Amino acid sequence: MTSLDSTGSAFETFLEGAAMEASEFMADPEASVLHVTMGDSSGLHAGHDTSSLVGAFCAAYLKAKTAEPTTADGKKIAYVPVLAMSRDDFNLVPQVTVLVQLAGLSEVDSSMIYMDDMDLDACQVEVVGQGIDETLYKSKVTPLVEAMLAEDESMIDASVATLLGGCILIDTSNLKAGRVDEDGNALPDKATERDMAAFSALVPFLPMSGSEMYEALTEAKMNYDWWMSLSSLEMLRYDYQEDSSNGRKFGISAVLLPFWDVMEKPMLYKASCEFMSEKKLDTIMIMAYSFEPRMSRQVSHHVLVSFYHNE
Secondary structure (H helix, E strand, C coil): CCCCCCCCCCCHHHHHHHHHHHHHHHHHCEEEEEEECCCCCCCHHHHHHHHHHHHHHHHHHHHHCCCCCCCCCEEEEEEECEEEECCCHHHCCHHHHHHHCCCCCCCCCHCCCCCHHHCCCEEEEEECCCCCCCCCCCCCHHHHHHHHHCCCCCHHHHHHHHHHHHHHHCCCCCCCCHHHECCEEEEECCHHHHHHHHHHHHHHCCCCHHHHHHHHHHHHCCCHHHHHHHHHHHHHHHEEEECCCCCCCEEEEEEECCCHHHCCCCCCCHHHHHHHHHHCCCEEEEEEEEEEEECCCCEEEEEEEEEEEEE
16 A cells, blocks of 8 residues: 655644644633634534544635634634544444555654543534535535635645545545436536536546556455454444434434444444443344455345334
């Protein structure tokens, strides 16, 4: 896996400085204003999707380069990315880990700021990607690429391009568009023209081809050994979404393991009950998937349903 050496890059320096700004703010909240960028912690996947996390980094970087540095009364404004997750949950985002390594940023772990590190009520909070027009964008980071190109193209170096380009590939399933089914009927596009144009603008900065990057990111998500290393509770939390439109709260956890491996997870029933209690669910569905080795292709899936009724 090819990766960059971004030591001393403007982006890495920004991340290190943002962590220091956050520490200074926590020590003396009256001395400055902290403008936080983060993914949506209440939406699909609870802010754990790769674009939410990477988007927080890049949106803060864009703000720091282009927005006002001080308030009207002279207070310094610090622009800081915050990951919409707890520190303990970072091991649940293997694609982010790989993308950070590909971008040559593997030494910035200490610069990452998590929700449980901050008093967000004391900050200005901007949610990245919220309310974007999905007819124009399938990736929530595409507007960030467009903004950087419009404001100052020099902001896009190899590290920034790798982070943003990787997110576009994930969000669009490797820029899939113009697909048809076996009967020749059009299928919904995974990528829009603006997604494809944004990725094309990033290509000259990338350390590898888009197909190589997508393969590395897909392998990170589907890696069997990684999935087997997760506890039952971590497995349930990884790819989770919920719905309460019918008056009952229904949760779905997608698990990229075969049915038999899911069933053999230690303490699965206990973890399911704890998770449902935590989320106040009436019902949880665990969807187990099997994939053809090295083909990134779903070949079967099984559904396990566990019921829980709150009193």
